[in-house]
Amino acid sequence: MSFWLMKTEPDVFSWSDLERSPNSTASWDGVRNYQARNFMRDEFKLNDLVFIYHSRVEPPAIVGIAQVVREAYPDLSALDPNSKYSDEKSIRDGVSRWVMVDVKAVARLPKEVSLSQLRETVGLEQMLVTRPGQRLSVQPVRPSEWAIICHMGGLGEYPGGNPAHP
DNA sequence: GCCAACGTTGGC
DNA sequence: GCCAACGTTGGC
Numbered sequence: 001m002s003f004w005l006m007k008t009e010p011d012v013f014s015w016s017d018l019e020r021s022p023n024s025t026a027s028w029d030g031v032r033n034y035q036a037r038n039f040m041r042d043e044f045k046l047n048d049l050v051f052i053y054h055s056r057v058e059p060p061a062i063v064g065i066a067q068v069v070r071e072a073y074p075d076l077s078a079l080d081p082n083s084k085y086s087d088e089k090s091i092r093d094g095v096s097r098w099v100m101v102d103v104k105a106v107a108r109l110p111k112e113v114s115l116s117q118l119r120e121t122v123g124l125e126q127m128l129v130t131r132p133g134q135r136l137s138v139q140p141v142r143p144s145e146w147a148i149i150c151h152m153g154g155l156g157e158y159p160g161g162n163p164a165h166p
Numbered sequence: 167g168c169c170a171a172c173g174t175t176g177g178c
Numbered sequence: 179g180c181c182a183a184c185g186t187t188g189g190c
Contacts, residue, residue: 007175007176009175009176032174033185034185035185055175055176055177056175056176056177057176058177058178059177060176060177115177132177132182132183133175133176133177133182133183133184134176134183134184135174135175135176135183135184135185137175
């Protein structure tokens, strides 16, 4: 199992929006960056765990943990002319080159972990999200980083464990 | 295949 | 809301 971080602007789609979705599950659509797409398409596996990160808010922070419940499939929003993610040029034979995954909210962090906290914490120096100018919206997270952040977020020994028993 | 222009991201 | 950093586009 692998760990990931995905960014979202809560004004557009927040952790609460995910929790309120049917079965706490939503399609993570609208990713329009090849590096991010490739992570989702090639490396996201069923049951992988994902930190949900709120950007463009004060403070930017990791707020919850989601789980991959469906692996990559074509991003339907690219085909929808009314969607802001519509991308006609990405369509070939009726299928977009962009993909989405379905994720399910599994645990809100009791204490959200802010970007400034991430930057201050020993062991997280290599995280992409802490780097200025880094805008990749889907990023891998190392197991050691996952464990540290779960602990900071108040989830104890959650890392890699059973989501049913945090 | 270069690179200037452009649009977007995201911390501040 | 600003704007630096970044990724993409398209003319050449």
